[in-house]
Amino acid sequence: MQLDRQGLADLALGAAFLGSGGGGDPYYALLLAEAEFDRHGPFEVIGLDDLADDALVVPVGWIGAPTVSVEKLPNGREAVDGLRRLEEIMGRRIDAVIPIEIGGSNGLAPLFAAARLGIPVLDCDGMGRAFPESQMAIFNIRGLSACPSILTTACGALSLIETDDNLMHERLARALSVAVGGIAHLTEYPLIGRQARDHAIHGTVTAARDVGAAIRQARESGQDPFAAMFAALAATGLYPHAGVLFDGKIADIERETRGGFSVGRVRFESFDGASRMELEFQNENLIARRDGQVVAMVPDILTVMDRETAESITTERLKYGQRVKVVGAAAPAILREAGALEFVGPRAFGFAQDYVPIEEIDAWLKP
Missing domain, CATH: 3.40.1610.10 (CV3147-like domain)
Structure with a gap:
C-alpha cells in the first residue's frame, strides 16, 4: 500500500x-x-x-x-x-x-x-x-x-x-x-x-486510514459520518462494536499537566438537561459514567467527537460548550486477554473494578 x-x-x-x-x-x-x-x-x-x-x-x-x-x-x-x-x-x-x-x-x-x-x-x-x-x-x-x-x-x-x-x-x-x-x-x-x-x-495503519476515509466520504456525500465510521470500524475486524454513548455539550472540564501526563475529567449534559456523563482521562479517556453508571472503560476506546463533523477532539482540545457525541468502540481482542488486562485494564489505572466489555454493558452495540 x-x-x-x-x-x-x-x-x-x-x-x-x-x-x-x-x-x-x-x-x-x-x-x-x-x-x-x-x-x-x-x-x-x-x-x-x-x-x-x-x-x-x-x-x-x-x-x-x-x-x-x-x-x-x-x-x-x-x-x-x-x-x-x-x-x-x-x-x-x-x-x-x-x-x-x-x-x-x-x-x-x-x-x-x-x-x-x-x-x-x-x-x-x-x-x-x-x-x-x-x-x-x-x-x-x-x-x-x-x-x-x-x-x-x-x-x-x-x-x-x-x-x-x-x-x-x-x-x-x-x-x-x-x-x-x-x-x-x-x-x-x-x-x-x-x-x-x-x-x-x-493491520492497524490500514484500519485507521479506512476509518478516516469513511468519515470523509460520508461528509462529502451528505451522509451520516458516524454511521459510516461504525461500519468501517466493524469492517476492520479489529473493532467489531461501536456506537454513540452520549449526545450533548461539555458543561465543565478539569484538566492539569502533572507528572508528564495531562489528567482530569470532563462533564457533559444532554441538550434537554435530563442526562449527564463524566469522563476521566490520563492523556487518554479511561472510563465513562452516564448518570452515575459505568458505560465504558479502558481498554475499550472512548472518543469525544464534534457532533456535526465527526472530527475527534483530543483531551487537550476539549473546551466548555463544545457540542459533541461521546463514542465508544470495542478494543482489539488481544487487549482483552487476561494477561493484557493486568497492564491496560481499569485496575491498572487505579479504578477499583474489573473490566467489562463495552458490548456487555451496552448490549445494543452488538449487531
Whole structure:
C-alpha cells in the first residue's frame, strides 16, 4: 500500500479516533508528513508477511503530556536522530518502522522518519489504540524488552536508556520528558521481523486510514459520518462494536499537566438537561459514567467527537460548550486477554473494578 496526500489526511482522521482522546492531536504530524510527501512522494506501507525474519523493526512515538505538544512544536528530526543512534548501537541498518501506538499524532510518527531513511512503515502498531504509558505496549505484555531505547528532543538533546525492567524504562523516559520540557520523542522496543510478526497488532495503519476515509466520504456525500465510521470500524475486524454513548455539550472540564501526563475529567449534559456523563482521562479517556453508571472503560476506546463533523477532539482540545457525541468502540481482542488486562485494564489505572466489555454493558452495540 502507498499513502498519498489524501491517504495521509484519512490516516490522521482515523488515528485521531483510535487515540481514545490521546496520542496527541495529529495536526502537526500531518503537516510534517505532507512536507515529506512533497519531497519524496508516496509513503510505502508493507504487510508483516513481507518482512524478513531477521529484519530490524523499530517502534517510534512521542512521550509526554499532550497539553505541552500544542505549544512545544517538534523540529522534525527527533525520530531520525533517535533511529540513527540506535543503528550505531545495534551495528546494523533499520529495515522498517512502526507506530508504537496507532492513536493520534503517534499514528503518523513513523512516516517522516521512514521517508528520510528510505525505509517502509509496517501495517501494524504496538497498542491497537493509544495508552499513556510505555509498558502498556503489547511488546511488554508479551515479555519483550523496551531497550535499548533512545529519547530525543526538539533542542537536539539525546539520551540512551538501558534497563531490563520495562516499568523502570517508562519511569526514566517519563522523568526525562518532564526535564526537557514535557514532551520528547522515544525510540523503543527494537524487534526482529519474526517478533514483530508474532506480537504486533496487524493491520492497524490500514484500519485507521479506512476509518478516516469513511468519515470523509460520508461528509462529502451528505451522509451520516458516524454511521459510516461504525461500519468501517466493524469492517476492520479489529473493532467489531461501536456506537454513540452520549449526545450533548461539555458543561465543565478539569484538566492539569502533572507528572508528564495531562489528567482530569470532563462533564457533559444532554441538550434537554435530563442526562449527564463524566469522563476521566490520563492523556487518554479511561472510563465513562452516564448518570452515575459505568458505560465504558479502558481498554475499550472512548472518543469525544464534534457532533456535526465527526472530527475527534483530543483531551487537550476539549473546551466548555463544545457540542459533541461521546463514542465508544470495542478494543482489539488481544487487549482483552487476561494477561493484557493486568497492564491496560481499569485496575491498572487505579479504578477499583474489573473490566467489562463495552458490548456487555451496552448490549445494543452488538449487531
